[in-house]
Amino acid sequence: MEGHSTYQPTSRGARWLERRLPIISFVHSSFVAYPTPRNLNYWYTFGAILSFVLVAQIVTGVVLAMHYVPDGAMAFASVEHIMRDVNFGWLLRYLHANGASLFFLAVYIHMFRAMYYGSYKEPREVLWMLGVLILLLMIITAFMGYVLPWGQMSFWAATVITNLFTAIPLVGEAVTQWLWGGFAVDSATLKRFYSLHYLLPFMLVGVVALHVWALHVSGQSNPTGIDIKSKKDTLPFTPYATIKDTFATVVFLVALAWVVFFLPNYLGHPDNYIPADSLKTPAHIVPEWYFLPFYAILRAVPDKLLGVIALFGSIAVLFILPWLDTSRVRSAVYRPIYKQFFWIFVLVCIGLGYLGSQPAEGGYIIASRILTLYYFIHFLIILPVIGLLERPKPLPASISEAVLKDESATGGPAGQPAE
Ligand code: HEM
Known part of the structure; x- marks a missing residue:
């Protein structure tokens, strides 16, 4: 489903590279010429938003890691040091913490979109399953990240969740102690969580690459759920999808900025500003x-x-x-x-x-x-x-027919009044 690349290297350098590593024509066919269904709505911009946020989380996380100390005795103080002493440390931390929250909001919208339009159905099963794997990795990564500030909620969330493993018959106790690196959640646990919290986002990048690869093999679905039948049904990815994705990402960033600058602690729990104390259990432990x-x-x-x-x-x-x-029809629009x-x-x-x-x-x-x-x-x-x-309701004969039907109803291009 790659767009037939119309890319022709013009400079000598580009021709030289093309013969050795055709990376420019690869990017061109995947993100410029790539034929995109012409009827995608804004719910289809969340994949791009997620890709952007994933990179932003890694960048802010790597800089935070330059100042954070993964040790039971120093972790809490090092986060306070980031908030008070490090230049723009507060901004980095608030971006990273609230970025994680909005990352999940975006992923849930992305998943519900897939469920509404039946995007997981044949031939996109592997694309969907890779998505679920991404969700699983995100959950583990976010859980471990939340433990790092070593506040009361960090500590007790770690205790509650790791204790779940004790439920495994016979080996539960041993597995849990192996996870802890001791006989309770402690500094050793914090260190391994830190190590994995740094590692997993890069694995996420790898799985996202597979996810997008699978997307490009099966081709993007669309709100009608019907397959692309002719060239008339598509538009090149650039500029149409690129501009729409960029606009949606900017709107998303405005929302993130609003939370970061006006409500930076709204989504968090106040108890996490109390240092971890293994002798005091908070009244309500909530994730x-x-x-x-x-x-x-x-x-x-x-x-x-x-x-x-x-x-x-x-x-x-x-x-x-x-x-x-079991439905043969993909999109809920016709169901x-x-x-x-x-x-x-x-x-x-x-x-x-x-x-x-x-x-x-x-x-x-x-x-x-x-x-x-x-x-x-x-x-x-x-x-x-x-x-x-x-x-199901009768399906349109093609994507372009579904779009043009809109036009004939209004007398102008979809959604616009007739001249
Ligand atoms: C870091 C997280 C993720 C990233 C960066 C990502 C990226 C993308 C991108 C760029 C697209 C194409 C544009 C779009 O349709 O929005 C896409 C499509 C899709 N994603 Fe994701 N995704 C992520 C997580 C997930 C998850 C958790 C699921 C499901 C469990 C999922 C399921 C799908 C499906 C089914 C499509 C195909 C949509 C269609 O063609 O109709 N994705 N993803």
């Missing part, structure tokens, strides 16, 4: 907002091992999603029943997020159980069944 739905699932199940299985199951089920959805269940699913995920932030007792725990059950029913029962029962 960052982006983990709350998973946290609610974990706590909904009364048995520890089953809770851990439900937690991992909630991500594992995403891996097999392409095979659970009236699925569309409704999609929005119910979104509300259920938001509901689980809310419940994850509340104490695990009374009505909250009952509601968590119901929503957790629904989460799995959505994937394991609703999707396979409605794919078979639903009668």
